[in-house]
Amino acid sequence: MIATARDPRVEYVMRLGDNALVLAQRLCAWIAHAPVMEEDVALANVSLDLFGQARLWLGYAGELEGAGRDEDHFAFHRAASGFRNVLLVERPNGDFAATTVRGYFFDLWSYLALGELARSRDERIAAIAGKTRKETAYHLRRSEDWLIRLGDGTPESHARTQHAVNDLWRYTGEPFLRDEIDAAMLDAGVGFDPATLLDPWNERVRSAFSAATLAIPSDPWMQRGGKSGLHTEQLSYLLAEMQALPRSMPEAAW
Amino acid sequence: MKTLPALATVRDWLDEIEDPEIPALSITDLGIVRDVRYVDDVLEVALTPTYAGCPATQVIRDDVERTLRARGVDRLRITERLAPAWTSEWLSVRGRERLHEYGIAPPHAAAEAGLALGPIASAIVRCPRCASGETREQSRFGSTPCKALYRCDACGEPFEYFKPH
Ligand SMILES: [Zn+2]
Numbered sequence: 001m002i003a004t005a006r007d008p009r010v011e012y013v014m015r016l017g018d019n020a021l022v023l024a025q026r027l028c029a030w031i032a033h034a035p036v037m038e039e040d041v042a043l044a045n046v047s048l049d050l051f052g053q054a055r056l057w058l059g060y061a062g063e064l065e066g067a068g069r070d071e072d073h074f075a076f077h078r079a080a081s082g083f084r085n086v087l088l089v090e091r092p093n094g095d096f097a098a099t100t101v102r103g104y105f106f107d108l109w110s111y112l113a114l115g116e117l118a119r120s121r122d123e124r125i126a127a128i129a130g131k132t133r134k135e136t137a138y139h140l141r142r143s144e145d146w147l148i149r150l151g152d153g154t155p156e157s158h159a160r161t162q163h164a165v166n167d168l169w170r171y172t173g174e175p176f177l178r179d180e181i182d183a184a185m186l187d188a189g190v191g192f193d194p195a196t197l198l199d200p201w202n203e204r205v206r207s208a209f210s211a212a213t214l215a216i217p218s219d220p221w222m223q224r225g226g227k228s229g230l231h232t233e234q235l236s237y238l239l240a241e242m243q244a245l246p247r248s249m250p251e252a253a254w
Numbered sequence: 255m256k257t258l259p260a261l262a263t264v265r266d267w268l269d270e271i272e273d274p275e276i277p278a279l280s281i282t283d284l285g286i287v288r289d290v291r292y293v294d295d296v297l298e299v300a301l302t303p304t305y306a307g308c309p310a311t312q313v314i315r316d317d318v319e320r321t322l323r324a325r326g327v328d329r330l331r332i333t334e335r336l337a338p339a340w341t342s343e344w345l346s347v348r349g350r351e352r353l354h355e356y357g358i359a360p361p362h363a364a365a366e367a368g369l370a371l372g373p374i375a376s377a378i379v380r381c382p383r384c385a386s387g388e389t390r391e392q393s394r395f396g397s398t399p400c401k402a403l404y405r406c407d408a409c410g411e412p413f414e415y416f417k418p419h
Binding site: 038039041042044045046048049050051052053055056123124126127128130131132134135138141142 | 303305306307308309336337338339340392393394395396397399403417419
């Protein structure tokens with residue numbers, strides 16, 4: 001008999017934590033590889049913020065679950081199928097344009113989502129969201145600045161950015177899909193309806209793309225699966241690297 | 255039964271603890287000590303992180319623990335308080351002066367986390383070395399989460415600006 005009675009908040013908070021954790025791990029791979037030193041520092045800072053956010057969310061998920069798992073356990077001792085991040089954040093870094101576009105799509109969604117969660121009936125969720133939304137505004141401003149500079153830059157930067165947009169667009173639908181977990185959280189006053197964020201998200205993207213002279217892809221087909229644990233193979237490679245040490249030496253400590 | 259130290263004394267002890275990343279500031283200058291109180295005979299200290307991922311948070315917690323234990327506080331609980339979220343408005347007046355002397359431009363008033371583009375500060379950020387207002391933001395992200403990189407066009411020196419947050 002499979003236990004299904006666990007609090008849907010565990011799953012809900014895990015999704016928030018996994019989005020931050022997977023993107024943080026992606027971004028720290030840029031350290032010492034960014035095109036200029038200021039960007040090296042910026043990407044490291046954003047990554048660090050996201051690791052902090054992941055720690056807050058996953059720590060709370062562990063408390064809600066009550067099975068003795070802490071944030072480290074969630075990060076290092078789950079297989080890919082146990083992760084609940086959206087597919088967007090596990091896309092490979094690609095070039096600087098691809099990292100910028102992926103960051104922009106996520107930062108904008110995250111900023112809007114945290115604004116909703118800051119009004120959650122769950123005080124802990126509201127506190128974490130209120131805190132992390134402030135730093136997410138910094139991330140968004142940076143990724144949007146770069147999106148516009150690259151899109152409205154040289155023919156080379158424009159072409160690379162448009163290519164990244166065309167490649168990543170199909171991953172922008174999943175964060176706005178409402179499933180049974182979202183519905184339960186909405187009913188409980190803990191969460192929000194993700195579909196309601198689509199209009200403000202699209203509106204902001206349209207105006208940024210217009211300034212960046214970028215075209216929005218017309219293909220409406222969208223990928224999905226990450227929120228329920230169905231991931232691309234790219235996540236497995238990321239986890240293999242991130243989890244290697246604690247899995248081979250479970251007793252290792254600082 | 256021994257007497258418990260007065261809360262004002264405890265606050266003085268906490269004020270001697272340096273921020274590990276900007277040692278010119280004490281942790282009380284930084285505004286991260288949110289509450290000090292006794293619950294029965296247990297001293298409770300509530301700390302708030304500046305940024306969610308700030309690595310100084312754990313160091314500060316350890317420093318508070320070590321400092322208070324060394325002063326003989328043996329019934330101690332340190333808690334993390336997330337709401338209301340830390341803001342640079344909580345920097346003390348003395349802290350702002352110390353930042354300036356240390357070579358870091360103190361923060362302007364923190365606006366509500368907005369989405370406007372452009373530099374983070376619309377107000378003039380003065381160079382802490384030569385006081386010129388002819389400065390430019392180089393990067394919104396600096397050597398620690400709380401600082402941005404600036405450059406002074408008058409004296410040519412780079413400097414750090416404590417971000418309004
Ligand atoms: Zn100067």
